[in-house]
């Protein structure tokens with residue numbers, strides 16, 4: 001008598017054909033092969049996408065326009081460009097101006113200006129700088145760098161961060177007369 005592949009259940013119902021519902025070994029290998037293929041294609045696509053969008057650090061332009069000299073208060077450190085440009089612009093009591101790079105000369109943290117104490121203080125390792133950028137405490141080996149500032153024909157202060165004056169201890173204005181804008 002021929003054996004029907006579908007068996008009878010305890011209550012006489014048809015039991016499902018196990019061979020038809022459980023995957024065969026060949027099916028599993030086939031699926032694994034397709035999964036591997038899809039993985040390779042996905043990884044290639046990801047690599048291609050990353051190639052099309054390289055990790056580029058977008059930095060603000062090196063040259064920016066600040067403000068008119070009259071809008072800087074003598075004796076005050078102007079912090080308007082600290083966050084966006086990492087630059088302080090200082091107007092001296094005599095009216096002349098200079099720009100300092102807000103990058104600690106120890107390991108590159110951003111110092112803060114404390115007007116009441118008349119000093120810049122680095123939060124990382126405690127270096128202190130006077131208002132003219134001179135280092136006087138902590139591990140910073142030299143003063144804050146100065147940046148070139150000029151006046152445009154329209155009378156606006158232009159700061160060029162690509163022209164950096166690397167200061168040594170001592171009179172900054174004697175070292176780099178170009179670091180001061182006389183107005």
Ligand code: FES
Nearest residue numbers: 104106107122125
């Ligand atoms: S980075 Fe400023 S004191 Fe170290």
